[in-house]
Amino acid sequence: MRPEHPIVLITGASSGFGEAMARLLAAQGCHLALGARRLDRLEALATELTQAHGVKVFAGQVDTRDTASVNAFVAAAAGSLGGLHVLIANAGLASGTFKMWETPDEDLEAMMRTNVEGVVKTIRAGLPHLRKAGWGHIFFIGSTAGHQPYEGGSVYCASKFGVKAMAHSLRLEVNGEQIRVTSVDPGMAETEFSNVRLKSDDKAKAVYQGVQPLKAYDVAECVRWCLMLPDHVNIDEMLVKCTDQASVHKLHRRA
């Protein structure tokens, strides 16, 4: 049975897509568990959303690369909110634009441990709560990088092809349960993603020069729409790009 006010856990809620999802889903009456490493941002967002929408919001620090940290965060969130219905494994990053043979261990490990291992750890900890509730929805946040590889993105693309594979496998594994599994796979979107990847605000600004990229709210809206569909409807995969981006390699830039 679909709950009237689903309890939604979002990793990577301190900026970008995760923050936008928190804002949009709070406005829909969802209770929220918000996780990321920057707790100060989460606490400010939690206060704001509780006051604006009267929903319950749990804010907890979590490093999704670390099993003990994820398990503690998920247990505290479920304990505080009285369970969990929706998991959004959104925390992730690209680190650098290295050719494969140039990739430093630090960047390699950051991407694989966050984008692949962190997603497994989040869902592994959260799934028992969805099963207990008897109703659930799990969101992966993939990427166009998980559909089409590009130069300088071998490890990031590998991690997002991994996300795509995990979403497919999990959908097979939970078949027969009332648990939907969706991967929302965005193209270029203006968040803190490029600032983190390029370690420079100026370089990040140049990425979006002359283009109208997706906004974080566009991606949050995709999640909201998939979630609000009737229980017998499962969107497996949603590939969403801005109109200026025809493919990973074809981008229309205005002068």
Ligand SMILES: NC(=O)c1ccc[n+]([C@@H]2O[C@H](COP(=O)([O-])OP(=O)(O)OC[C@H]3O[C@@H](n4cnc5c(N)ncnc54)[C@H](OP(=O)(O)O)[C@@H]3O)[C@@H](O)[C@H]2O)c1
């Ligand atoms: N923007 C794009 O163009 C784009 C396109 C396709 C897919 N994506 C994917 O969308 C997801 C969200 O990215 P975004 O664009 O919203 O970027 P963003 O603004 O940089 O947000 C990334 C979020 O992930 C969190 N995070 C990173 N490492 C973490 C860790 N080890 N533990 C916990 N939280 C962690 C960050 O919080 P803290 O730093 O506070 O921990 C932040 O809240 C990522 O999976 C990304 O790969 C982005």
